[in-house]
Amino acid sequence: xxxxxxxxxxxxxxxxxxxxxxxxxxxxxxxxxxxxxxxxxxxxxxxxxxxxxxxxxxxxxxxxxxxxxxxxxxxxxxxxxxxxxxxxxxxxxxxxxxxxxxxxxxxxxxxxxxxxxxxxxxxxxxxxxxxxxxxxxxxxxxxxxxxxxxxxxxxxxxxxxxxxxxxxxxxxxxxxxxxxxxxxxxxxxxxxxxxxxxxxxxxxxxxxxxxxxxxxxxxxxxxxxxxxxxxxxxxxxxxxxxxxxxxxxxxxxxxxxxxxxxxxxxxxxxxxxxxxxxxxxxxxxxxxxxxxxxxxxxxxxxxxxxxxxxxxxxxxxxxxxxxxxxxxxxxxxxxxxxxxxxxxxxxxxxxxxxxxxxxxxxxxxxxxxxxxxxxxxxxxxxxxxxxxxxxxxxxxxxxxxxxxxxxxxxxxxxxxxxxxxxxxxxxxxxxxx
Amino acid sequence: xxxxxxxxxxxxxxxxxxxxxxxxxxxxxxxxxxxxxxxxxxxxxxxxxxxxxxxxxxxxxxxxxxxxxxxxxxxxxxxxxxxxxxxxxxxxxxxxxxxxxxxxxxxxxxxxxxxxxxxxxxxxxxxxxxxxxxxxxxxxxxxxxxxxxxxxxxxxxxxxxxxxxxxxxxxxxxxxxxxxxxxxxxxxxxxxxxxxxxxxxxxxxxxxxxxxxxxxxxxxxxxxxxxxxxxxxxxxxxxxxxxxxx
Numbered sequence: 001x002x003x004x005x006x007x008x009x010x011x012x013x014x015x016x017x018x019x020x021x022x023x024x025x026x027x028x029x030x031x032x033x034x035x036x037x038x039x040x041x042x043x044x045x046x047x048x049x050x051x052x053x054x055x056x057x058x059x060x061x062x063x064x065x066x067x068x069x070x071x072x073x074x075x076x077x078x079x080x081x082x083x084x085x086x087x088x089x090x091x092x093x094x095x096x097x098x099x100x101x102x103x104x105x106x107x108x109x110x111x112x113x114x115x116x117x118x119x120x121x122x123x124x125x126x127x128x129x130x131x132x133x134x135x136x137x138x139x140x141x142x143x144x145x146x147x148x149x150x151x152x153x154x155x156x157x158x159x160x161x162x163x164x165x166x167x168x169x170x171x172x173x174x175x176x177x178x179x180x181x182x183x184x185x186x187x188x189x190x191x192x193x194x195x196x197x198x199x200x201x202x203x204x205x206x207x208x209x210x211x212x213x214x215x216x217x218x219x220x221x222x223x224x225x226x227x228x229x230x231x232x233x234x235x236x237x238x239x240x241x242x243x244x245x246x247x248x249x250x251x252x253x254x255x256x257x258x259x260x261x262x263x264x265x266x267x268x269x270x271x272x273x274x275x276x277x278x279x280x281x282x283x284x285x286x287x288x289x290x291x292x293x294x295x296x297x298x299x300x301x302x303x304x305x306x307x308x309x310x311x312x313x314x315x316x317x318x319x320x321x322x323x324x325x326x327x328x329x330x331x332x333x334x335x336x337x338x339x340x341x342x343x344x345x346x347x348x349x350x351x352x353x354x355x356x357x358x359x360x361x362x363x364x365x366x367x368x369x370x371x372x373x374x375x376x377x378x379x380x381x382x383x384x385x386x387x388x389x390x391x392x393x394x395x396x397x398x399x400x401x402x403x404x405x406x407x408x409x410x411x412x413x414x415x416x417x418x419x420x421x422x423x424x425x426x427x428x429x430x431x432x433x
Numbered sequence: 434x435x436x437x438x439x440x441x442x443x444x445x446x447x448x449x450x451x452x453x454x455x456x457x458x459x460x461x462x463x464x465x466x467x468x469x470x471x472x473x474x475x476x477x478x479x480x481x482x483x484x485x486x487x488x489x490x491x492x493x494x495x496x497x498x499x500x501x502x503x504x505x506x507x508x509x510x511x512x513x514x515x516x517x518x519x520x521x522x523x524x525x526x527x528x529x530x531x532x533x534x535x536x537x538x539x540x541x542x543x544x545x546x547x548x549x550x551x552x553x554x555x556x557x558x559x560x561x562x563x564x565x566x567x568x569x570x571x572x573x574x575x576x577x578x579x580x581x582x583x584x585x586x587x588x589x590x591x592x593x594x595x596x597x598x599x600x601x602x603x604x605x606x607x608x609x610x611x612x613x614x615x616x617x618x619x620x621x622x623x624x625x626x627x628x629x630x631x632x633x634x635x636x637x638x639x640x641x642x643x644x645x646x647x648x649x650x651x652x653x654x655x656x657x658x659x660x661x662x663x664x665x666x667x668x669x670x671x672x673x674x675x676x677x678x679x
Contacts, residue, residue, distance in 0.1 A: 030563045037551060344547045347508060348608070349536020349564040351529040425508045429547065 027354045028361060035362035038334070039369065049330045050370030052323025053408060056316050057374025057401040058381065063312040064397035065382045067305050069390035073226075074301050075294075082163050084126075084264045085293070088118070088254040088271055092290030094300035107288045109251030112243070114275065118254055121274050125267055127257040129159035130239060132250045141188075141235060142208040143196040151192070152234040153209065155242025163255045166236075171203045171218035174238050178217075182240045186214040190222040190232040209235055212245055264293070320404060323370070324412035331363050331416035342420055343428030352421040359417030360410060367409025371402045454519055454615050454647050455482040455505065461513035462500050462670075474500040476670040477514070482616075482649065487642040489650040489661035497670040499620070502651045506539055506618050507531045519615040536565050540609025544621035546601045548593040554580060554604045555589040561612045579607040583637060599630035606637060616647045623657055635660045 039046045090107050091100065115130045122128065133154035141148045160166075161173040169190075178185050186209065193202050202216050214237065223231040243250075256271060258264035268291050279288055335342070342355055375398050385391040462475040474497045482488055492498040503509040504516065507523055510531070516524040523534055540561075541547075548557045558576040567575070580589055583603040593601050602622060609617050619638070623631030639660065642648055650661055658664050659678065666674040 024566075026563055026566045026568065041551065340547075341549060344549060345560065345564070346532065347506070347535060347541050347547070348561045349532050349612075351532040351564075353529070354564060426503055429508075429543075 024357075027350075028357055031354075031358040031361040032365065034358055035365040038362055039366060045330065046366060046369075049326055050323070050366060050373065052319055052326050053367050053370030053405050054323075054374040054377065056319030056323055057371045057405055058377045059319065060312065060316045060404070061375060061378035061393060061397045061401045062381050062385070062391070063309070064400075065378065065391045065393040066385060066389070067309060068394045068397070069386065069392040071301070071305070072392060073390050075298065082165060082255070082257060084258045084261055085163055086256055086258075086264060086268050086271075087292045088256065088275065089290045089292055090251040092287075093292045093296050103290070106286075107290070108279070109249070110254060110289060112239075112252065114278065115252050115254050117278055118256070118271060118274060122256065122267065122271055124259075124263065125256050126259050127159050127162050127255075129157040129163050129255045130252045131156045131160055131164075131255065132239065132242065132247065132252050134247060134250070138210075140208075140210060141192055141196075143205065146196055148192060148195050148233070150233065151189070153242070153246065154234065154236050155239035155246070156187075156236045157239050160236070160255065163257045165223065166234075167221040169219045169221040171216070173218050174236060178238045179240055182244055183238055184212070184214050184241065185217045185238065187218040187220065187236040188216055189220050189234040191230055192233070192235070193219050209237070210246070268293070316404075320408050323367075324408040327363055327367060327409060328412040328416060331359060331413055332419070334362075335359065335416050335420040338420075339423060339428050339431040342423050343425055343431065346423070346425035347429060355423075356417045356421040359420050360413045363413025363417070364406055364409040367405045367413075368402065370409075371405025374405065375401055451520070452483050453481050453517070454484050454486075455480075455649075456517040457481075457505075457514065458516075459514040460501075460504060460511045460516060460524075462497075462504065462509070463512045473670050475504070475511070478667075478670070478672055479514075480665060480672060480675065482647065484615075484647055485642075485645055487638075487648045487650075487660075487662045489652060489658035489664045490667060491652060491655070491658045491664055492667035492673075493653055496667045498651050498653075498667045500670075501667065502618065502620055502649075505616075505649065506541060507534045532564075536561055537612060538615045540612065540614040540617040542602070542605050542609050542617065542619040542622045544624040546593070546598075546605045546625070548601060548604055548608075550593050553590045553592055554585060554596065554607075557593070557604055558608045558611050561608060565612060575611055576607075579611040580604070582610060583607045597630075598626050599633055602626065602630075602634050603637065606634075606641075610641070610646075616649055617641065618649050618651070620651045621653070622650070623652075623654075631657070 088110060090109050091103050095103070110130075112130075115128075119128050131154050133152055135150075135152050137150055139149065139151050139153050141151055156174055158174050158176050158179055161168065166187075166189075168187075171187075173187050174185065177183070186207070188202070188207075192207070196202070196207065197205065202219055205216050206213050207216060208214075214235075220232070220234075225231055239252075254271075256267055258267045272287065272291055275289055276283075276287065281288060342350075345355065345358075378397075378401070379393060382391045382393050458479050460475050460478040461473065464472045464474060466472055478497075478501060490498050490501060500509070504511055505518075507518070507526075508531075510526070511524050514524065515522060518534065519538055521534070523531070526534065535541075548554075549560070552560075555573075555576055558579050559572050562572040562575060577586070577589065580586055583606050585600060585603055585607065588596060588600060588604075593604070596604065602625075606617075606622075609619075622638075623634055626634060635657065638648055638650070642662075648661070650658065652658050661678065663675070663677050665672055666676075
């Protein structure tokens with residue numbers, strides 16, 4: 001009895017001692033140094049082995065960075081209607097071509113009366129305003145022999161300064177008085193100031209817009225450009241004046257600003273109900289107008305980017321698998337090459353787990369270094385891309401890139417490592433290298 | 434319970450007394466060559482080795498002495514029979530348990546030295562301690578001490594290819610000593626050395642023996658075996674003769 005319990009307790013203490021954390025830590029550290037040593041000893045081989053992982057990581061991060069950069073850009077420049085603003089327009093934006101063709105037949109322009117109606121009947125909004133604009137090659141602004149073409153000419157209500165993205169740099173915006181009296185005044189973008197009034201005070205000067213004289217009452221802060229298109233080439237006129245001289249029947253865009261995102265959704269529903277009621281739209285039928293928010297644009301954008309991203313994921317996955325197989329192949333060769341060494345280690349008391357660990361750590365360290373090189377390369381490429389276009393490296397991309405490479409190294413390292421671990425010590429010792 | 438009691442009583446009767454380091458009982462090693470052809474590398478080997486003994490196992494090639502050494506070194510398990518090492522029944526342990534025994538109880542010295550060529554002498558000696566999970570500081574101390582014991586205190590940071598054959602074998606001996614094993618198992622330790630260096634190594638073994646270590650030498654050379662104090666002659670998988678040399 002005594003000896004059986006002796007043996008049992010010996011085996012028990014054996015299991016306990018060997019599974020202690022410190023021992024595992026010591027052997028993993030040894031494995032880590034072996035891995036670095038092996039990489040150092042075979043620089044060219046390691047580099048070639050890691051090429052797949054490097055390319056995969058770089059591709060992933062660069063694409064994620066460009067998409068991220070463009071997302072920020074779109075959110076900032078294109079989908080920026082102002083905070084908590086939705087726009088009632090003749091059309092729903094960002095719908096398919098078919099839907100647009102159909103809408104073109106049945107949708108009706110938004111009238112001034114409808115704007116007034118919404119202004120009177122919509123409850124609790126922060127601001128409401130209307131704009132209408134045309135963008136034409138023939139639009140012109142002239143001042144003392146200088147001519148600027150192609151600007152966006154808009155008619156606006158005075159409230160638009162609080163709703164839109166423009167801010168007053170000097171002077172004032174269109175006022176209620178201008179609006180009521182169809183005043184011949186204008187609020188101009190920075191491009192016009194740069195062109196006409198580089199050394200002169202612009203306020204109070206008279207410029208010709210499509211041949212009609214308007215007095216400059218205010219200048220907007222510079223906004224910048226989107227995809228090379230200047231955002232500062234605009235003229236705002238009182239909506240009433242605009243309708244009188246340029247386009248009396250052009251559809252309006254009604255801008256409604258809510259106090260917060262929650263209220264915005266409620267207001268959208270209310271505006272829709274009001275307008276349908278006023279237009280006597282039967283309840284089964286679709287709206288004859290569109291309600292648009294920043295989200296509408298972002299949704300479209302995200303749909304496009306989603307498919308680009310899916311393609312990228314596919315390409316990266318292929319690279320990673322190829323990279324992983326190359327790693328596996330090299331690790332198999334490395335196991336064969338080091339069979340004798342494995343035999344020595346086993347004869348000195350290395351368990352299967354120690355050998356397994358050694359090779360898994362080696363392939364993981366290798367893949368991680370590949371991932372790290374990929375990240376550095378991606379940061380570099382991203383910098384260059386940002387110079388010409390737009391690219392912002394998100395931290396998540398770096399984390400995903402590194403952990404993906406580590407996972408690939410781990411996964412494709414397991415098979416060679418388990419082959420090494422299962423080697424018979426006598427056979428392994430007998431193998432000469 | 435009854436079966437357990439019976440089993441344990443058998444083990445009790447078989448369990449060797451304290452002074453015995455190795456006790457083998459009717460060891461068999463049989464290889465299946467397919468088609469019902471069996472080769473018996475060992476056919477019923479039994480012997481005891483006491484603590485502090487200096488024993489040589491001698492026999493011509495093919496006699497089964499390598500197989501016997503692999504069994505005693507816990508690199509392999511017998512097909513049949515029992516093997517007690519330092520009071521533990523090791524003939525039926527799993528791979529990882531055997532690895533543990535090799536780490537704690539056995540110090541190997543091989544004919545071809547079997548050092549890691551990319552590692553320094555010191556790191557080579559540290560290896561068994563790494564696998565027993567010893568922290569780096571204690572490890573360094575013990576490895577340095579072991580190297581000093583074999584007179585290599587000034588060669589610790591040399592790699593094997595910067596050392597002579599005799600020095601390499603002494604590194605291997607330091608590695609075998611470092612974990613304070615129950616037995617040092619030397620397989621043709623002078624086989625790759627010239628006779629002068631061989632004598633030097635045998636002198637070192639004699640010193641280790643006098644210091645109280647248990648040594649088991651496997652060789653086919655008479656004059657090497659003659660250094661031991663007991664010679665077990667093996668032929669055709671059996672013990673032919675077991676003689677004491679004074």
